[in-house]
Amino acid sequence: MREDGRIDYIEFPGADLPATKGFYAQAFGWTFTDYGPAYAAFDNAGVDGGFNADPGDRAAAPLVILFATDLEAMEARARAAGGTISRPIFSFPGGRRFHFRDPGGNELAVFSEG
Numbered sequence: 607m608r609e610d611g612r613i614d615y616i617e618f619p620g621a622d623l624p625a626t627k628g629f630y631a632q633a634f635g636w637t638f639t640d641y642g643p644a645y646a647a648f649d650n651a652g653v654d655g656g657f658n659a660d661p662g663d664r665a666a667a668p669l670v671i672l673f674a675t676d677l678e679a680m681e682a683r684a685r686a687a688g689g690t691i692s693r694p695i696f697s698f699p700g701g702r703r704f705h706f707r708d709p710g711g712n713e714l715a716v717f718s719e720g
Contacts, residue, residue, distance in 0.1 A: 610680065613653070614673035614717060619664040620646070620657030627657065641699060669705075670714045677702055677718035684716070 608614060620626040627646055630636040638646040644660040658664040674680035677695055684706045685691060692713055693705035703717040 608673045608675075610674050610676075612673055613670055615671040616653055616655035617665065617669040617671060617715075618655065618657050619666065619668075620659045621661070621664075623657060623659040626659075665713065667713070671703065672714060672716045674716045674718050677704065677716065680716050680718075681706075 618626075623644065623646060627636075627638050630648065630651075631638070634651070636651050637649045639649070640646050641656075644663075645656060645658055647654070647656040672680075681691065681695060681704050684704075688709050689706040691704060692707050693715075695702055695704045701717055701719045703715050705713055705715045707713050
């Protein structure tokens with residue numbers, strides 16, 4: 607069961623998606639679900655996640671994604687706690703999310719289904 611504020615997904619940059627998938631499949635036995643030519647979700651890793659190869663959309667570093675049932679409320683909580691919104695709420699296949707930076711400069715995202 608998904609809970610608000612819990613780590614739900616990790617997204618890694620993956621500029622060379624075929625090579626990245628091949629490495630993790632061979633080294634660790636991960637399997638993949640492709641979502642177009644620039645994104646692949648991975649399975650069998652202990653946590654859900656994916657590789658983003660889109661040069662205009664991928665983060666520079668691994669992106670930890672938290673879950674929220676009420677995305678707008680969670681965005682307000684992040685702001686009120688001192689976070690800086692680095693990417694306002696947007697839609698993507700599978701849901702909506704926003705990105706924020708914590709006071710230490712770490713970028714994370716919060717995701718909501720639908």
